[in-house]
Amino acid sequence: MSKDKIIVTISGKDGIGIVAEIATVLAKYEVNIEDIKQTIMQGCFMMFLLGDISKSKYSFKDIKEALTESGHKLGMEIWIQKKEIFDNMHTI
Amino acid sequence: MSFFNEKSIIETINMIKVHNLDIRTVTLALSLRDCCGENVREVGDKIYNKITRYAKNLYNYASELEEEYSIPIINKRIAVTPISIIGESCKDYDYVYLAKVLDEAAKEVNVNFIGGFSALVEKGCTRGDEALIESIPEALKQTKRVCSSINLASTKAGINMDAVKKMGSIIKKAAYLTKDQDGIGAAKLVCFCNVPGDNPFMAGAFHGYGESECVLNIGVSGPGVVRAAVEHLPQNADFGELANKIKQIAFKITSTGELIGRRMAEKMNIPFGIIDLSLAPTPAIGDSVAGIFQAMGLEHAGAHGTTAALAMLNDAVKKGGIMASSYVGGLSGAFIPVSEDAGMIEAAQKGVLTFDKLEAMTCVCSVGLDMIAIPGDTPDSTISGMIADEMAIGMINKKTTAVRIIPVPDKKVGDKAVYGGLLGEAPIMNVNPLSSETFINRGGRIPAPIHSLNN
Numbered sequence: 001m002s003k004d005k006i007i008v009t010i011s012g013k014d015g016i017g018i019v020a021e022i023a024t025v026l027a028k029y030e031v032n033i034e035d036i037k038q039t040i041m042q043g044c045f046m047m048f049l050l051g052d053i054s055k056s057k058y059s060f061k062d063i064k065e066a067l068t069e070s071g072h073k074l075g076m077e078i079w080i081q082k083k084e085i086f087d088n089m090h091t092i
Numbered sequence: 093m094s095f096f097n098e099k100s101i102i103e104t105i106n107m108i109k110v111h112n113l114d115i116r117t118v119t120l121a122l123s124l125r126d127c128c129g130e131n132v133r134e135v136g137d138k139i140y141n142k143i144t145r146y147a148k149n150l151y152n153y154a155s156e157l158e159e160e161y162s163i164p165i166i167n168k169r170i171a172v173t174p175i176s177i178i179g180e181s182c183k184d185y186d187y188v189y190l191a192k193v194l195d196e197a198a199k200e201v202n203v204n205f206i207g208g209f210s211a212l213v214e215k216g217c218t219r220g221d222e223a224l225i226e227s228i229p230e231a232l233k234q235t236k237r238v239c240s241s242i243n244l245a246s247t248k249a250g251i252n253m254d255a256v257k258k259m260g261s262i263i264k265k266a267a268y269l270t271k272d273q274d275g276i277g278a279a280k281l282v283c284f285c286n287v288p289g290d291n292p293f294m295a296g297a298f299h300g301y302g303e304s305e306c307v308l309n310i311g312v313s314g315p316g317v318v319r320a321a322v323e324h325l326p327q328n329a330d331f332g333e334l335a336n337k338i339k340q341i342a343f344k345i346t347s348t349g350e351l352i353g354r355r356m357a358e359k360m361n362i363p364f365g366i367i368d369l370s371l372a373p374t375p376a377i378g379d380s381v382a383g384i385f386q387a388m389g390l391e392h393a394g395a396h397g398t399t400a401a402l403a404m405l406n407d408a409v410k411k412g413g414i415m416a417s418s419y420v421g422g423l424s425g426a427f428i429p430v431s432e433d434a435g436m437i438e439a440a441q442k443g444v445l446t447f448d449k450l451e452a453m454t455c456v457c458s459v460g461l462d463m464i465a466i467p468g469d470t471p472d473s474t475i476s477g478m479i480a481d482e483m484a485i486g487m488i489n490k491k492t493t494a495v496r497i498i499p500v501p502d503k504k505v506g507d508k509a510v511y512g513g514l515l516g517e518a519p520i521m522n523v524n525p526l527s528s529e530t531f532i533n534r535g536g537r538i539p540a541p542i543h544s545l546n547n
Contacts, residue, residue: 007096007101009101009102035096046098048101050095050096060160061156061159079105079162080162082160084161084351085104085161085162085351086100086104088347088348088350088351089104089347089348090103090104092415
């Protein structure tokens, strides 16, 4: 179900352990990682991650709170959104 | 396994973060027709109980959706059946009491405005309509969240000039009774021609007669996003290209609104009504319809060409948005509220955007003369004259038009009215000093127009 897909977007200064930190949180909260892309844009590190929360016993809210906290700890900007918003906005 | 496009993700986040894309309002529209009764206190209890029962989760569910999609939902609101009908069922009319009940119910469920202190009188007034209209100034003084709207004209019925005359003095009184807040009472009161019954935006929202028991309507916005897209085009891009770009952006804005609206309706377990795909500006920097005119190449809002720019913008927004939703309704188009748009405020302050130009722009915008502050000593009949002009534009052109004008007590041209929040601030604009009194005093009804010989 597309309702169970989330997109995590992280941006900020590149450094060691960003992917590891986020992946650890996702594993703890039982989110399956389906795809990851990374890029450097105007000197800024960006990572996009597609996750599936259908098997998780945690709520979207719990997962979002945990990831937001990790983002702050890493000093990165982090967005956690249901994937539907992108599907709706960019496809006819 | 599903896929994603990182460019789309960056674009969406930028629209929200940098260009103020938001869901402007989720509005629960609720029928109160089963709340009629002979005793006004009992009617009040029924109204309070019904609103608080249906809307008890409105705020929380909207907050949950904000979290899930990371898009702000600015306002949570309620629209109800025009109260003139409900109050009319009572033996002793007490519309101010019913307004206070609406206010209490809105407060209880944490919504910032409740619309529907309304009457539709385009052809004539019932006794209840008259009593409601008479009670508007006091009702708006004694409440914080109640919004009032009166439909004075339609293309089918003509213009009720008795009511137009009456509303001139009601608006003045509503402003006077709230003079300690720059006449904010009048900012919560709007007169319409061809009013839609499914508009989710205030101050004109109410739940129309042909509507079902309860629906969820949604209003999207995004002038900042449109402005950024237009600015991104080369200055020599022609109007076809410009219109196309606006349509593409309107599609994106609307499809996002449609998603949130449907999810919200699902959560509340009520039908999804309509999406109103309006460009509603806010005082935030960049979130301005006037800014779009500048991006299109006009020196400022008010320059010759502004009406053409607005006509194209309004039409392109509708064309793009209509593709993104099955049910588009409400006011749908571009709003031009002066006090709520930083660019409009600046243009009015500089004196380059005049009352007359605004009136011309209302021929092609989605609503009308909106949030315009005028001197507090403007005669009642002059205000009625402004209303009559605006009603005529709507009636003849078969469109919705509206008047939300604030005669700010004790202030004159050069002063400023300050409301704060989404209502913003407005320079007091110059008004034509010529008298309309004898014309307005005629009373009666301007007959409905002919629908052929269109020239």
